[in-house]
Amino acid sequence: MTETLSNTYTNVGNDIQSVRGKYVDNTAHLSTEPKSLTELIELIYQAFATNEVNIDYVHTIMRNYKGNMREWAPYLKFQPNKYTRNLVDAGNGKFNLMILCWAESQGSSIHNHTNSHCFMKCIQGSMIETKYAWPKEGSENEEDAMRVISRSELKEGMVAYIHDSIGLHRVENPSHTDTAVSLHLYVPPYDHCNVFDERTGRTNEANVTFYSIGGQLTANE
Numbered sequence: 246m247t248e249t250l251s252n253t254y255t256n257v258g259n260d261i262q263s264v265r266g267k268y269v270d271n272t273a274h275l276s277t278e279p280k281s282l283t284e285l286i287e288l289i290y291q292a293f294a295t296n297e298v299n300i301d302y303v304h305t306i307m308r309n310y311k312g313n314m315r316e317w318a319p320y321l322k323f324q325p326n327k328y329t330r331n332l333v334d335a336g337n338g339k340f341n342l343m344i345l346c347w348a349e350s351q352g353s354s355i356h357n358h359t360n361s362h363c364f365m366k367c368i369q370g371s372m373i374e375t376k377y378a379w380p381k382e383g384s385e386n387e388e389d390a391m392r393v394i395s396r397s398e399l400k401e402g403m404v405a406y407i408h409d410s411i412g413l414h415r416v417e418n419p420s421h422t423d424t425a426v427s428l429h430l431y432v433p434p435y436d437h438c439n440v441f442d443e444r445t446g447r448t449n450e451a452n453v454t455f456y457s458i459g460g461q462l463t464a465n466e
């Protein structure tokens with residue numbers, strides 16, 4: 246399936262199923278087996294060369310990419326107090342590819358994705374993804390607990406996909422003894438999102454920042 250990039254900004258109702266078959270595939274000539282992180286990045290750039298994006302193709306190359314610690318080393322930066330977001334490639338404004346490092350038992354807040362397509366591949370350890378339904382309109386005063394849609398383990402090598410039309414999620418490293426690492430692709434990039442209180446459904450806007458860019462620590466960290 247493909248999707249016009251501009252639609253990802255405006256059409257909240259699109260999900261990975263509903264965009265299937267709407268556009269002509271422009272990735273048929275591209276490899277589906279990236280042999281390295283560099284090749285994965287090159288293929289993503291080629292897939293995004295026009296304004297139409299084949300979501301199935303992007304999912305396939307994310308799934309088929311194996312990679313190794315040597316490639317990820319510049320981006321492996323763990324912190325004791327919070328997971329870190331490390332930008333690998335800014336995608337010419339069309340996407341962000343990043344590596345997230347999760348120390349033992351670290352997890353994210355419940356959050357949305359600002360109408361971006363999010364692909365998440367567990368590349369070391371394992372993760373738990375809990376998906377939540379959006380709080381009901383006007384439920385802020387009622388303080389309803391948020392409803393869990395699904396909870397699944399993302400084992401090493403597996404790829405998950407989420408979009409606002411599917412719901413919200415929280416991602417965690419469930420291990421008390423091992424770190425975890427995940428590779429994330431966001432299409433298009435975004436610099437803020439909303440975080441949600443599980444008990445009440447209340448939400449606040451949050452800026453999303455990078456702990457490092459291209460392997461270099463950022464000034465605000």
Ligand SMILES: [Fe+2]
Pocket residue numbers: 356357358363414416
């Ligand atoms: Fe997320």
